[in-house]
Amino acid sequence: xxxxxEYKKQINxxxxxxxxxxxxxxxxxxxxxxxxxxxxxxxxxxxTKNNRKKINRFTVIAAITAASLAxxxxxxxxxxxxxxxxxxxxxxxxxxASSLVEQGxxxxxxxxxxxxxxxxxxxxxxxxxxNPTLVFDIRxxxxxxxxxxxxxxxxxxxxxxxxYDKYKSHYGTFSGTGYRDEEDPTxxxxxxxxxxxxxxxxxxxxxxxxxxxxxxxxxxxxxxxMEFRFDIPEGSLxxxxxxxxxxxxxxxxxxxxxxxxxxxxxYETMFDFFFMLPDSYFEGMDPYSNEVYFKLNDDFRxxxxxMVLTVDGVDxxxxxxxxxxxxxxxxxxxxxxxxxxxxxxxxxIDYENSQNVTLTIDGTVIELKTDGRNRDNNAEGSRWYEYxxxxxxxxxxxxxxxxxxxxxxxxxxxxYYAPEKVRSKSYEMAQRALDAxxxxxxxxxxxxxxxxxxxxxxxxxxxVAYDPNGDYGPQWECWATAKFYGFDCSDPHTFxxxxxxxxxxxxxxxxxxxHNKKYDYPDEEEYSEECEGxxxxxxxxxxxxxxxxxxxxxx
Amino acid sequence: xxxxxxxxxxxxxxxxxxTVVFNYVRNHEDASDLSQETFIKLYTYGEELQSDxxxxxxxxxVAINLCKNHFRxxxxxxxxxxxxxxxxxxxxxxxxxxxxxxxxxxxxxIPIHLFYYEDRTIAQIxxxxxxxxxxxxTRLNRGREKLRKILRKxxxxx
Numbered sequence: 001x002x003x004x005x006e007y008k009k010q011i012n013x014x015x016x017x018x019x020x021x022x023x024x025x026x027x028x029x030x031x032x033x034x035x036x037x038x039x040x041x042x043x044x045x046x047x048t049k050n051n052r053k054k055i056n057r058f059t060v061i062a063a064i065t066a067a068s069l070a071x072x073x074x075x076x077x078x079x080x081x082x083x084x085x086x087x088x089x090x091x092x093x094x095x096x097a098s099s100l101v102e103q104g105x106x107x108x109x110x111x112x113x114x115x116x117x118x119x120x121x122x123x124x125x126x127x128x129x130x131n132p133t134l135v136f137d138i139r140x141x142x143x144x145x146x147x148x149x150x151x152x153x154x155x156x157x158x159x160x161x162x163x164y165d166k167y168k169s170h171y172g173t174f175s176g177t178g179y180r181d182e183e184d185p186t187x188x189x190x191x192x193x194x195x196x197x198x199x200x201x202x203x204x205x206x207x208x209x210x211x212x213x214x215x216x217x218x219x220x221x222x223x224x225x226m227e228f229r230f231d232i233p234e235g236s237l238x239x240x241x242x243x244x245x246x247x248x249x250x251x252x253x254x255x256x257x258x259x260x261x262x263x264x265x266x267y268e269t270m271f272d273f274f275f276m277l278p279d280s281y282f283e284g285m286d287p288y289s290n291e292v293y294f295k296l297n298d299d300f301r302x303x304x305x306x307m308v309l310t311v312d313g314v315d316x317x318x319x320x321x322x323x324x325x326x327x328x329x330x331x332x333x334x335x336x337x338x339x340x341x342x343x344x345x346x347x348x349i350d351y352e353n354s355q356n357v358t359l360t361i362d363g364t365v366i367e368l369k370t371d372g373r374n375r376d377n378n379a380e381g382s383r384w385y386e387y388x389x390x391x392x393x394x395x396x397x398x399x400x401x402x403x404x405x406x407x408x409x410x411x412x413x414x415x416y417y418a419p420e421k422v423r424s425k426s427y428e429m430a431q432r433a434l435d436a437x438x439x440x441x442x443x444x445x446x447x448x449x450x451x452x453x454x455x456x457x458x459x460x461x462x463x464v465a466y467d468p469n470g471d472y473g474p475q476w477e478c479w480a481t482a483k484f485y486g487f488d489c490s491d492p493h494t495f496x497x498x499x500x501x502x503x504x505x506x507x508x509x510x511x512x513x514x515h516n517k518k519y520d521y522p523d524e525e526e527y528s529e530e531c532e533g534x535x536x537x538x539x540x541x542x543x544x545x546x547x548x549x550x551x552x553x554x555x
Numbered sequence: 556x557x558x559x560x561x562x563x564x565x566x567x568x569x570x571x572x573x574t575v576v577f578n579y580v581r582n583h584e585d586a587s588d589l590s591q592e593t594f595i596k597l598y599t600y601g602e603e604l605q606s607d608x609x610x611x612x613x614x615x616x617v618a619i620n621l622c623k624n625h626f627r628x629x630x631x632x633x634x635x636x637x638x639x640x641x642x643x644x645x646x647x648x649x650x651x652x653x654x655x656x657x658x659x660x661x662x663x664x665i666p667i668h669l670f671y672y673e674d675r676t677i678a679q680i681x682x683x684x685x686x687x688x689x690x691x692x693t694r695l696n697r698g699r700e701k702l703r704k705i706l707r708k709x710x711x712x713x
Contacts, residue, residue: 002712003702004671007652011672014653015570018583021591023562026569029591030561030598155689173689209687219662219697221690 113226128238132194146186149213152178156208158194160201240265275340300327306362409485434464448496579622663698
């Protein structure tokens, strides 16, 4: 029996049993009160159609640039019980962090703040780039209050400094747990996981907004505002690698699901999936209701249960805890094109030193690594060329950057500059506008290969990458890719790109390669050097992992 | 606001307001007074409310604030023993959800009610209660855990 259904039913029955004033009686009461209070000013309240679209475009994090793995030279804070390593190992029961600290991935800080009831001090940041852990010492200044509780929890923003200053309201908080010092009952050591929020950051901010004292069911919240700004020296957090997996789709319960990114860090292994939900999925439900979210979660957990990760003959099942998988339903993201994503977590594996790694999904085996070689996302014989094709759409000049030809299909990548009208918007709002614009252009794009017309197989992975700060190239540059898969496009006789109402002959038997700038893509070795060790195969912006950790953090 | 519009809003949201208030005060007398007070505030409100969703969020927030002020003024707490107003006619206590929810501490039962009856999102609940989202998530999780302990696990999916 579903709790929410029955609870609603019982509450509705309860309401029916109550004698509330009818609307006319209530109006009389309100008018009488207004007259008594001599209130005459009232403004119009309009009952416009509710637009509950909540676009929560995931923050695009640029591909993890290869940070030096050299350990920082930061000294280790000398706790009386044996330093930070012991603190993580003994108090927080975090052997991974303890090990990373022993390897030197820790930066000591001494940044103090107080709100009167509590004195807090940020003492260290340690871990890997996806799992930075902040350590605070927080003292309860009232010994009597401290004696009433045995555990402390905190809620805190953890963000890159610029994100914090400009876009704090777009993010959620993380929760951390503290344990009482064995010798000082007023002092708590608190460990706070910071998610992916400070990947690639040089300076971060932690802003503790709640301190919670807990003793069993007795929970007392204190609203505080304690801000800590701290440096993140290069290499002070251990690097984490990821593999971008292109062009891998599975179908499950009428959902087209695309495998996106595979990330292996020191704590766990994560696979990121993108869903294309058919309209029939929403039958009988309000697409914006929690009902869809619950259904999607249930389906996604079932989907996750079909998976096996195999590393050199050893099978791993997805983590089974309640937070081991999640599906984030994003109804506002252009329903019909893409509207959900989810992650599946496995235990940490030694991917670097493994020989053969496969992921089996509902019976379909996906090879991730074979005989020590990483999965080659691009079929044998694939080739890229640059072109000088452009089109103007919605006051924006889109330029075809490259077209890839392979035995699996083709990709057409565009580079362009964000239009002026979005540049003054916040990152999130600009991203939304750019995504919507791109999806409109994408709907005009088809390819005709040897006389057969193909429509795009792109999903949300074809969303726009946007660089408002010029971190990865020219400022305001955007790039996006239209993908067409499921047919041999390695050596077409004719290749026509239909774009924004135009038909552009890219290659044909008579003319050869048209518009081609004769650019040969760098070979794998050169490219590897360019990427400074990033374990990927192409600079494809869509494959950048998305940051939803803050939204989904569960306590 | 026209009289017709006010009546339309009242008809649409009176159950919402009443049940939110009742979840706080747990007696009909106070719930009735505070619900009416909420709609009187709507009638005399001087700002524009743009949408259904905005109106609903506004009503819930005002109702909650009135309840908090009610307890402050009377120096009472919403975790006092449950009065007799809670219906519990059904013989099988485990299927009688309202009194079970009402037995939860206020900090758990209000998010549980808003989440399961009003279909409020965590962000909306956080906004209504003026709490961080993480706190709401924590309270929802703890509230669910408590409900699971009381309800027969094999019969309920929470």
